Amino acid sequence: MDRVSVLEQEIADLRKMLHEKETELYQIKNGWVMRQLTTPVEPERQNYNNSGVQYSGNLPKWAIERYSRQILLPDIGVAGQEKLCKARVLIVGAGGLGCPASVYLAGSGVGEIGIVDYDTVDVTNIHRQILHYEKDEHVSKAESAAQTLRSINSRIKVTPYSIQLDSTNAMQIAANYDIILDCSDNVPTRYLLNDLSVMLKIPLISGSALQMEGQLTIYGYRANNNPKEMNGNYTGPCYRCVFPTPPPPEAVGSCSTNGVAGPIPGVIGALQALEAIKYIVGHSHSGLLVERMLLFDGDDTTFRTVKLRPRNSECAACSDTPSICQLLDYETVCKTQAKEKDLDLHILPPENRTLPTDLAGVLNKTDQRHLLIDVRSEPEFLMCRIDGAVNYPIEKIDGVLEKLVGEIEECDQVTFICRRGNDSQIAAKKVLDVIGEEHSRKIKDLTGGLHAWSKHVDRQFPVY
Numbered sequence: 001m002d003r004v005s006v007l008e009q010e011i012a013d014l015r016k017m018l019h020e021k022e023t024e025l026y027q028i029k030n031g032w033v034m035r036q037l038t039t040p041v042e043p044e045r046q047n048y049n050n051s052g053v054q055y056s057g058n059l060p061k062w063a064i065e066r067y068s069r070q071i072l073l074p075d076i077g078v079a080g081q082e083k084l085c086k087a088r089v090l091i092v093g094a095g096g097l098g099c100p101a102s103v104y105l106a107g108s109g110v111g112e113i114g115i116v117d118y119d120t121v122d123v124t125n126i127h128r129q130i131l132h133y134e135k136d137e138h139v140s141k142a143e144s145a146a147q148t149l150r151s152i153n154s155r156i157k158v159t160p161y162s163i164q165l166d167s168t169n170a171m172q173i174a175a176n177y178d179i180i181l182d183c184s185d186n187v188p189t190r191y192l193l194n195d196l197s198v199m200l201k202i203p204l205i206s207g208s209a210l211q212m213e214g215q216l217t218i219y220g221y222r223a224n225n226n227p228k229e230m231n232g233n234y235t236g237p238c239y240r241c242v243f244p245t246p247p248p249p250e251a252v253g254s255c256s257t258n259g260v261a262g263p264i265p266g267v268i269g270a271l272q273a274l275e276a277i278k279y280i281v282g283h284s285h286s287g288l289l290v291e292r293m294l295l296f297d298g299d300d301t302t303f304r305t306v307k308l309r310p311r312n313s314e315c316a317a318c319s320d321t322p323s324i325c326q327l328l329d330y331e332t333v334c335k336t337q338a339k340e341k342d343l344d345l346h347i348l349p350p351e352n353r354t355l356p357t358d359l360a361g362v363l364n365k366t367d368q369r370h371l372l373i374d375v376r377s378e379p380e381f382l383m384c385r386i387d388g389a390v391n392y393p394i395e396k397i398d399g400v401l402e403k404l405v406g407e408i409e410e411c412d413q414v415t416f417i418c419r420r421g422n423d424s425q426i427a428a429k430k431v432l433d434v435i436g437e438e439h440s441r442k443i444k445d446l447t448g449g450l451h452a453w454s455k456h457v458d459r460q461f462p463v464y
């Protein structure tokens, strides 16, 4: 075993030991506190403060001190703090949204936090995913997040779930929680979480952030257990009431493809935590982002809210006669994968695909006219590129197809290239559809894209 493997194993063992000790510490510190909070109070033991307002007197000294800044708020108070200490929140996604959301929920004393993420930390995450540090690279994000949250508040219970949430495991996990925060980044998970929240009758606080914009709303709110509601029968819309069918996969962006400014998910994640706290302490739906969506535009730093349609009496998920009564295979329904990293399209036939080492061989030949077409966006192309490549961003390729075909016809060999080898196939296919058959054999796409180029040919090429 080389030194790196030895160190990695030792660190993994130490983390496991740390986790066990933190769990033991949590149990010792909180065993009696949670018992106190869940034991009904005898009337003669209740206390009254100076203003004559009754409070249960259940909070221990450390909790009063620790949470005093929020207990001072009339909307929270001692009763609200007790609710927070008993609350159980499931956070799906330990990324740009899940990190800030869980920091504030842990800080506020939410009794149990579950955090789900299948992925491991990589260096591209750290500019916005504030629970992960350089030392956490290649560690499970759920574990890394849990560890940081425990160091922020050792009085709460944090459970990491290092798995891909899907229809086989979601119900079992979510049944232990009272609220779900959707901090995910893909469409199948959004539909999964929506149907889960409707079936469990718990709200879904849904956030999203991309490039310079963020969105936030609460789906599936039910008034029936909140005494402050005027209308106890009120139910807010679910995600399917507003978006009955999934968007086409090509219409959906992602942070890894389109980029995101770090503070954008920071803002939205913090507001997800705020809505969760308000919900837990008992705000009525008019004060929560129910039937309304907050839109944050980081370009001109403006917030606005738009009204959403009310609950749809015909909704497939939340109507009185739903057609969706069990969780589905959401990747099939949404025609896309929940794990973006695994997305591996097979559009071109094998004869139109080439391997990185073969491309390197072609690039070394000087007797051939070779055209290397990079279809990534202009900022990506400016960030890093293979020498000699020309940039035809895929989103603009339709407008210049004729010119491009003319150039290709003049060359002996043409290779389309992108980051991972999916867009390059789409672009090559557009050309193959219109170019004469005599030219089709010289058109290739680089299998695995620049990631594969970096792995097999040029280790110095940045992987992002």
Ligand SMILES: [Zn+2]
Pocket (backbone or CB within 6 Å): 237, 238, 239, 240, 241, 242, 311, 312, 315, 316, 317, 318, 319
């Ligand atoms: Zn609905």
